[in-house]
Amino acid sequence: MFDQILQFILTGITVGATYALVALGFAIIYNASDVVNFSQGEFVMLGAMSTIALSAGNGLPLWLAAACSVAMVICVGLMLQRFAIAPARGASVVTTIIITIGASIFLRGLALLLWGKDIFGMPHFSGEVPLRIGEATLLPQNLWVMGGASVLVLGVHYFFNHTTHGKAILACSCNRTAAHLVGINVGMMMLIAYGLSALLGSLAGILVAPITFTSYDAGVMLGLKGFSAAILGGMGNPMGAVAGGLLLGLIESLAAGLISSGYKDAIGFVILLLVLFFRPSGLFGKASAERV
Amino acid sequence: MSHLRGFYLLVAxxxxxxxxxxxxxxxxxxxxxxxxxxxxxxxxxxxxGYAGQISLGHAGFFGIGAYASAILTTRYGWNPWPAMLFGLVLTGVVAFTLGRPILRLKGHYLAMATLGLGIIINILLVQTGSLTGGPDGLGGIPTLSLFGWAVDSDLRWYTVIVSVLLAVVWLVLNIINSRSGRALRALHGSEVAAEMMGINTTTTKTGVFVLAALIASLAGSLFAHQQAFVSPDSFSFFFSIELVTMVVLGGMASTYGAIMGAIILTFLPELLVVFEDFEVLIFGAILMSMMIFLPQGLFVGMQKLWRRVATEESRRGAA
Amino acid sequence: MNIRKTACALAIGTLLSLGAGQSLAGDTIKVGTFLAVTGGASFLGDPELKTLQMYVDEVNAAGGVDGKMVELIHYDTGGNAKEAVNFVKRLIQKDRVDVIVGGTTSGTSIAVMPLVASSGIPFISLAGSVKIVQPVQKWTFKVPHTDAMAAAKIFGDMQRRGITRVALISGSGGFDKSGREQSIQLAPQFGITLVADESYGAQDTDMTTQLTKIRDTDAQAILNFGFGTGPAIVTKNVRQLGIDLPLYQSHGVASKKFIELAGDAAEGVRLPAAALLVTDQLPDSDPQKAVLTAYKAKYEAAHGPVSTFGGHAYDGFYIALEAIDRANSTDKAKVRDEIEKTKGFVGTGGIYNMTQSDHLGLGMDAFKMLEIRNGDWTIVQ
Structure with missing residues (x-):
């Protein structure tokens, strides 16, 4: 029984680490610009798909292909901000949601044209010999996912708390006009936030692709789960979003293992609803009062 | 009666x-x-549009209505009308019970909660296969008949569903122009202010939520009888998002805008099929650009354009 | 003001859409199809569409059927049942097709059956579920082997190996659920007890939780019903957890893509599939050999590795055309009768003998039990 639960937890953390990275991307953009970017899942898909295309199709070594693809996805993120979000400034929250949904459909369509409908796999970074912890097992790639996610999360944390640019982005989210008045280049900060989000998404995609495979429509479900995780943790708090991701992964895995695998997603959402009923701003979000 | 002028045009x-x-x-x-x-x-x-409460789970209520009709008529041999009524009651109970706690949430948290609700309903439809037929769906749903007049051709279905649409539009227009409609709009402006004015915001919001859910349930029952077949993918969260897109695309807080959004989003894929592999890409691009250039929706955008043309013309006339 | 703007909105909305009228039924044979070319089942729908397009060209290059050219009209359902119903209405009412060959997924096929019946048009489905032909409906036929046949084939093989306790795991799609249902129904007939019944979501990325539970049962073999990424992940997870039980997959993974994705973990996996996958290994005396070799060569020259799904489209298309040829007309009732009289048609899925009570016409021998060895299919019996 103990070994079983250990396995459930290991599985939950691996899946949760992916959700956490996607959720972190959601939270960064939300904090910088009050936009919920529903194309976040598409960044993940693009990262994985273009890496595979470059390494398998063009014969680049995996690390170089990954670097090029991350750079490309960052460009996509910047263009999204510049050409889709910035022009619609001042539009209502729902309008921006629809814009990002449009963007996600567009990017999916692009991936469909470029790479077709096939499912693609990626070689594992360091072999597929499972590591044993008692009766539970773990793939080296799982460690890559967890390790990669930890490094990225710590990096983002450092960026927001200890660098001028990071603090400037936070300032923009608190009060855009005030930030502008103290000399912060608000437009630039927005670009940095979207670029950072795209970077996180694409890296997440590359890290998990060897385990999960990928296809042009793989971003939809990841985006949905990432959004749920961000809400569970509390949108306003990037580290809350990360915690939300890990928690959602664990809930799903434990629900599948201990209760019913058919209803595990439903159980995840029921818990999410219950959390919201009692903490309307998520687990780690700050309660906000409406300004009158 | 000026608020009904557009309505008569719609009827025509x-x-x-x-x-x-x-x-x-x-x-x-x-x-x-x-x-x-x-x-x-x-x-x-x-x-x-009017109460300012986003819902990404509307397809769930549509699904409850459709499945209530489908299951009761095929598995239990009910007459379609009481089955439809049962669907409405069930939807009302679900919406009322969950409406209160859910509508306390705001903004994106509300979006998530309604999205989650829709997804849970969908998972239940998929997983309770012995009742719902699972992902393969449920077929053989009898058609409706009204005093011996069977709704069995496309034209008759057109008559029935368009009549229901007109009735719903009429109802909604009247609500908006009533006292409770003003309360609703006050709510959209500022909830705190509305509360100060003595509007019971929770009751008002829950009331609208339940009414919207009931209309969706009715539409679901009609859909089940019209298609003679239901399956969970017609009630997925993708469809909820599509509905929200219709509302926003047409222009929020405008009933005619919503109708326009629905018409456009239904016809667009029909027209885009000729582009085959490019269809998805073009659809995304159209959606994005419409919202970027007409952030208040197509209907308001066109109104503005119309006004500009009109003033231009009158100016030219004067000169 | 109000009236004008409403009028304007409505006029533009509707006029845009009222395009050209219906084209006239002339000297062409119109074959309508609706496939899941995008969406979760796209790797079924995609080769199906490519196959249809290829053979329409071939038939037309050879002068058509009875001197009439064949025209293919296709709509992509994305696997969505509601879309399927609307597109089939469009095929029947607007495009006025003579016969429909399509319906990649069981859900879309079952959804259009009432419509096909009320409109009286012959429909050959390309989907797996046994519900499409049981009970038999007058206007609906199908060509792929049923999920019930797959389950029976698998259980038969297990019985030979002396396996009596089986752990079942399946996805949450229509194919998966239907296969699960048939497995649960058929298991007792083969003296098999199902000791686990787990499931996973279509986009799930890790099934170690479900498989850990299965590992702790006393199962002697694992059976997975599913298609897409799910079965490949299950296969990898089984090996990762060090589970040493025989693993059976369904015919849903009968494409080279599965071996490519699952890699070494796929070694030893068994599945029932049509002979198309092992064309090269068939003896020359095999009646299907010529048809299979020709289809495989033609498909692979244009589009890469062949899958059995494209083969279904080939079978459906030629059964329809031969029926039209025999009927000497495109009269729907006559064509339907001729499809029902299909005898000894050698297709990629097997040899079809349809009757009034059997709108599939395949026997159990149409399935081969395959095992994956050294990254390739091998016939095991």
Whole structure:
């Protein structure tokens, strides 16, 4: 029984680490610009798909292909901000949601044209010999996912708390006009936030692709789960979003293992609803009062 | 009665279309789907546009209505009418019970909660296979009949669903222009202010939520009988998002805008099929650019354009 | 003001869409199809569409059927049942097709059956579920082997190996659920007890939780019903957890893509599949050999590795055309009768003998039990 639960937890953390990275991307953009970017899942898909295309199709070594693809996805993120979000400034929250949904459909369509409908796999970074912890097992790639996610999360944390640019982005989210008045280049900060989000998404995609495979429509479900995780943790708090991701992964895995695998997603959402009923701003979000 | 002028026009258009284009695929087949979508969009707009409460789970209530009708008529041999009523009652109970706690949430948290609700309903439809037929769906749903008049042709379905649409539009227009409609709009402006004015915000919001859910459930029952078949993928969260898109695309807080959004989003894929592999890409691009350039929706955007043309003309006339 | 703007909105909305009228039924044979070319089942729908397009060209290059050219009209359902119903209405009412060959997924096929019946048009489905032909409906036929046949084939093989306790795991799609249902129904007939019944979501990325539970049962073999990424992940997870039980997959993974994705973990996996996958290994005396070799060569020259799904489209298309040829007309009732009289048609899925009570016409021998060895299919019996 103990070994079983250990396995459930290991599985939950691996899946949760992916959700956490996607959720972190959601939270960064939300904090910088009050936009919920529903194309976040598409960044993940693009990262994985273009890496595979470059390494398998063009014969680049995996690390170089990954670097090029991350750079490309960052460009996509910047263009999204510049050409889709910035022009619609001042539009209502729902309008921006629809814009990002449009963007996600567009990017999916692009991936469909470029790479077709096939499912693609990626070689594992360091072999597929499972590591044993008692009766539970773990793939080296799982460690890559967890390790990669930890490094990225710590990096983002450092960026927001200890660098001028990071603090400037936070300032923009608190009060855009005030930030502008103290000399912060608000437009630039927005670009940095979207670029950072795209970077996180694409890296997440590359890290998990060897385990999960990928296809042009793989971003939809990841985006949905990432959004749920961000809400569970509390949108306003990037580290809350990360915690939300890990928690959602664990809930799903434990629900599948201990209760019913058919209803595990439903159980995840029921818990999410219950959390919201009692903490309307998520687990780690700050309660906000409406300004009158 | 000025607020009903647009409505009479809608009635005229609905009557004339099948007369001008009898047996036209775009009127009696796609038109019926568009009308059904319009019913859903109008009800969702009541919640989103007027009360300012986003819902990404509207397809769930549509699904409850459809499955109540489907299951009760095929598995238990009920007459379609009581089955429809049962669906409405069930939807009402679900919406009322969950409406209160959910509507306390705001903004994106509300979006997530309604999204989650819709997904849970969908998972239940997929997983309770012995009752719902699972992902393969449930077929053999009898058609409706009214005093011996069986709704068994596309044209008859057009008549029924468009009539329901007109009734719903009429109802919604009257609500908006009533006392409770003003309360709703106050809510949209500022909840705190509305509360200060003595409006019971929770009751008002829950009331609209339940009403919108009931209309969606009714549409679901009609859909089940019209298609003679239901499966969970018609009630997925993708469809909820599509409905929200219809409302926002047409222009929030405008009933005609919602209808327009529904019509456009129903016809667009029909027209884009010729682009085959490019279809998805083009659809995304159109959606994005419409929202970027007309952030208040197509309907408001066109109103502005119309006004500009009109002033331009009058100026030229004066000169 | 109000009236004008409403009028304007409605006029533009509707006029845009009332395009050209219906084209006239002339000297062409119109074959309608609706496939899941995008969406979760796209790797079924995609080769199906490519196959249809290829053979329409071939038939037309050879002068058509009875001197008439064949025209293919296709709509992409994305696997969505509601879309399927609308597109089939469009095929029947607007495009006025003579016969429909399509319906990639069981859900879309079952959804259009009432419509096909009320419109009286012959429909050959390309989907797996046994519900499409049981009970038999007058206007609906199908060509792929049923999920019930797959389950029976698998259980038969297990019985030979002396396996009596089986752990079942399946996805949450229509194919998966239907296969699960048939497995649960058929298991007792083969003296098999199902000791686990787990499931996973279509987009799930890790099934170690479900498989850990299965590992702790006393199962002697694992059976997975599913298609897409799910079965490949299950296969990898089984090996990762060090589970040493025989693993059976369904015919849903009968494409080279599965071996490519699952890699070494796929070694030893058994599945029932049509002979198309092992064309090269068939003896020359095999009646299907010629048809299979020709289809495989033609498909692979244009589009890469062949899958059995494209083969279904080939079978459906030629059964329809031969029926039209025999009927000497495109009269729907006559064509339907001729499809029902299909005898000894050698297709990629097997040899079809349809009757009034059997709208599939395949026997159990149409399935081969395959095992994956050294990254390739091998016939095991």
């Amino acid at each position: 258009a609905a009557l004339l279309l099948p007369l001008i284009f009898p047996d036209n695929y775009y009127v009696t087949v796609v038109g019926v789907t568009a009308a059904l979508h319009a019913i859903l969009a109008v009800s969702l707009n009541l919640l989103m």
